[in-house]
Amino acid sequence: MGEHVIKLPDVGEGVAEAELVEWHVKIGDLVREDTLLAAVMTDKATVEIPSPVDGEIIWLGAEIGDVVAVGSPLIRLKVEGGADAPSEPQAETPRTPTPNPSPQGGGEPVAAPVETARVKTAPQSTGATQSPSPLWGGARGGGKPTSTGAPRAEGERPVASPAVRLRAKEAGLDLRQISGTGPAGRISHEDIDAFIARGPQTAPATTRGLAQNTAVEDIKIVGLRRKIAEKMSVAKSRIPHITYVEEIDVTALEDLRAALNKAKRPDQPKLTLLPFLMRAMVKAIADQPNVNAIFDDEAGIVHQYGGVHIGIAAQTPGGLMVPVVRHAEARDIWDCGAEVNRLADAAKTGTATREELSGSTITITSLGAMGGIATTPVINHPEVAIVGVNKIMVRPMWDGTQFLPRKMMNLSSSFDHRVVDGWDAAVFIQRIKTLLETPAMIFIES
The missing domain is CATH 3.30.559.10 (Chloramphenicol acetyltransferase-like domain)
Known part of the structure; x- marks a missing residue:
């Protein structure tokens, strides 16, 4: 395994910095090459940043609303093989050529610790086309798993290789619901095959009465809304x-x-x-x-x-x-x-x-x-x-x-x-x- 660093690319027209207005990914997500990762806004346009490689997101270098300098580290991915040199992907064609507010604030991107990575329940597909990749194939040989332990608790990170995690994501599976038969409960391709063969697991219906909602959502004013x-x-x-x-x-x-x-x-x-x-x-x-x-x-x-x-x-x-x-x-x-x-x-x-x-x-x-x-x-x-x-x-x-x-x-x-x-x-x-x-x-x- 290695790491691949993606820097904010030169978005053209002499722009030295851009405001991060949207993340398309989060820590723990598995992405394919050309998957859209983020959108940044300059005073000229909104530009989307694609991934140049396959990998797992392990670090995001800025928060929505931050102003990031061109060439600053933006994303780190865990990739197959050895460590790669930092990458500056080609920015996509601007999608919304609208005026942008003058940059406010700045500073270095804030690193998110790797251990905060989580896999979202029922992750959505990236829409990538599956190809005959060495990451996985069809059903594999071998006996059935010997462990059928209970699914993981909320917030507990499943243990699996990037290839297994990517296969589960594109199949719409929640790895927390799959029992692993490997060391430390590591999930393998065979565990996924066995889970699929068992068919959908229906959770018992629960009756919920009226309850207080004490949630508070903090919404940062960025991009066009800030303008x-x-x-x-x-x-x-x-x-x-x-x-x-x-x-x-x-x-x-x-x-x-x-x-x-x-x-x-x-x-x-x-x-x-x-x-x-x-x-x-x-x-x-x-x-x-x-x-x-x-x-x-x-x-x-x-x-x-x-x-x-x-x-x-x-x-x-x-x-x-x-x-x-x-x-x-x-x-x-x-x-x-x-x-x-x-x-x-x-x-x-x-x-x-x-x-x-x-x-x-x-x-x-x-x-x-x-x-x-x-x-x-x-x-x-x-x-x-x-x-x-x-x-x-x-x-x-x-x-x-x-x-x-x-x-x-x-x-x-x-x-x-x-x-x-x-x-x-x-x-x-x-x-x-x-x-x-x-x-x-x-x-x-x-």
């Missing part, structure tokens, strides 16, 4: 927010939207409310360009943009991301809808580029059907305004003579009070309200 936390902290600590909520009758807009969707061409996207809101915002910004801006508060300069680059806050499996529809002023309803769909898919699948996730001058945030009655959206720093969409509800509204069912929706919008006065915020939202309640005006070019 979101930092950005929200900056936005709330540096921007004095003013939030303005107004209700809008979208009955006519919803009727128009349904009619347009019914008559749309096959190559046109299904319209949601967002493209109409985007076009309304473009028209309102033409009257009040001061809300389409970025405030450099350190330099004391407001950068007011002619182009309307609308960020669309989107929830993804990894957290909140804001892809940007550039130059919404030059797009019609259908083009806005198609671009929103494209960017939302790219964000959710992790294929959005850095350019598609930056450069917004004003943002829309929407929780769809979960939008609630009102929200207090946080401005996407360093912008000065964000428009929040709440859910549509049918409510009885008085028209002067009677109550009529109308489709009502609130807009909850926040503004940087250092740049936008409350009056200007109200005028901006009232202009949007007029356009959405009389949707034909959205299509009139002034």
